[in-house]
Amino acid sequence: MKYAGKKLLTMFLTLFAVTLFVFLAFHVISGDPASSMLGTEATPARLEALREEMGLNDPVLVQYARWAGRFLTGDMGTSYSYRMPVSDMVTDKIPVTLTLTILAFFMMVLISIPLGIYTAKHAGGVIDRIIYIFNQIIMAFPPFFSGILITLLFGRIFKLFTPGGYISYEKNFWGFVGYLFFPALAIALPKAAMAVKLLRSSVIGEARLDYVRTAYSRGNRTNDVLYKHVLKNALIPVVTFLGMALTDMIAGSIIIEQVFSIPGLGRILLTSISNRDYPVVMAIIVCISLLVLVVNMIVDMIYGLIDPRISVE
Amino acid sequence: MTEQKDILTVSSLCVSFQDRSKGLFQKKNRIQVLKNVSFSMKEGEVLGLVGESGSGKSTLAKAILGLIPYEGKITQVSSYPQMIFQDPYGSLNPAKKVGWILEEPLRLKGGPDSAKRKERVREMLIRVGLDEKFADRYPNQLSGGQRQRVCIAGALMQEPRLLIADEPVSALDVTIQAQILELLERLHKEMGLSILFISHDLRVVYQMCDNVMIMKGGELVEQGTVEEVYFHHKNEYTGNLLQAAGIHI
Secondary structure: OHHHHHHHHHHHHHHHHHHHHHHHHHHHOOOOHHHHHHHHHOOHHHHHHHHHHHOOOOOHHHHHHHHHHHHHOOOOOEOOOOOOEHHHHHHOOHHHHHHHHHHHHHHHHHHHHHHHHHHHHOOOOHHHHHHHHHHHHHHOOOHHHHHHHHHHHHHHHOOOOOOOOOOOOOOOHHHHHHHHHHHHHHHHHHHHHHHHHHHHHHHHHHHOOHHHHHHHHOOOOHHHHHHHHHHHHHHHHHHHHHHHHHHHHHHHHHHHHHHOOOOOHHHHHHHHHHHOOHHHHHHHHHHHHHHHHHHHHHHHHHHHHHOHHHHHO | OOOOOEEEEEEEEEEEEEOOOOOOOOOOOEEEEEEEEEEEEEOOOEEEEEEOOOOOHHHHHHHHHOOOOOEEEEEEOOOOOEEEOOOOOOOOOOOOOHHHHHHHHHHHOOOOOHHHHHHHHHHHHHHOOOOHHHHHOOHHHOOHHHHHHHHHHHHHOOOOOEEEEEOOOOOOOHHHHHHHHHHHHHHHHHHOOEEEEEEOOHHHHHHHOOEEEEEEOOEEEEEEEHHHHHHOOOOHHHHHHHHHOOOOO
């Protein structure tokens, strides 16, 4: 219980630090919500009046405290540019980005673990070498570029999906998942390539250790040694990587949403940043930070499961 | 004394490895690690194998276990020799409990059921001087001496007739060394175990072994009873080894 309390406190402090930092960053960059709201109708007098009304003339920390106080009571505020409650804007976007990220994560795991084990087992063989070359190429792709290539290849040439033909999850859930398949692949591929490489070298490194030789000397065959002894130890660094990759994927999905025109959190985050619509930006930042923190906590828990030394010591 | 049969006969054993230090385009050479090694071991014998690092002692052990390819002939009465390794820290899988590690050889053969296996593990832990509750611990919770006891227990689970001990005490401190040697000696007597004892410590070999072989550069340069080799050695290298160990005769 004490452990859980400590974790929660750390989470809270991290959220505090992240939101404060983003809030301050907003006041460093030029431009303010009042001028982007008024647009061409802006006169100095109207600007000043609107700033006063929105509380933009108060000191930054006072503004932050006001925002944080409201947020903690569950009031995310109203979007400046869309003039609607932020909670309404954000809540129906969260499932989109979350589904995309989770889909990409599972693809990464399903691709990388079997391939990693296979290449480690057949290290130096022909297939290992072919996979190595592909890995090396795919690893160098930023997700948006693999997104463009996938759109070209699967959307234009093979016509497996309609680029830009997003299907809402409220209308047709499986159609929605189907549309997200290729964007998720674009996010998953570069990370999967890295994970394959990491797992391969981790298994090979682990297989050189003395306990593996002992296992052979007790009469184990190669597969027994690999699956009963080596794999669990070799997965420890890979789990760390998968955890980091998952948090990275949340950021990656924001970019890929642009490439595949998916109306998720990333879309409104980018437009809100350019509109200086800080209630929306802050709400999305809190969502993403929470997601990252929860993922980290889950990774810590998985550690304890696969590596007894961590929970014991 | 009745005539005892040989438990292990090795004749003209040769082992060579591909030299990996050469560059990509150079012709690869094979390095001869063991050259024409022949010896035999009687049932219940403790045979010492002494030599400097790199002389091929561990390679010989691995060949006997069947872990590496070899040329020549190795004949064994019991089909499952077992081995204890030098480093008790690295020899145990850190992710598995001691009980699991000890049970493993029994699971492999499709042997006894779970309850019987647990019972065997319990007996074996007590036999090597550990408490039965060690079965639920992880290797990193054990000291070096305790781990080496676990390694010995693991080697004995399949009830081998021949045990190969590759520098079993050189990673341990002196008081623990004495305890482990005592344990090996006791197991030798209780179970009639034959032990091939590999070491570079001539004093330990003198104390443990009936016969001794001296190895240098992949060849056996001298073999005989401990008395013969220690007091009436014929080979100059043996003399150097004895002198270096501070045994002046």
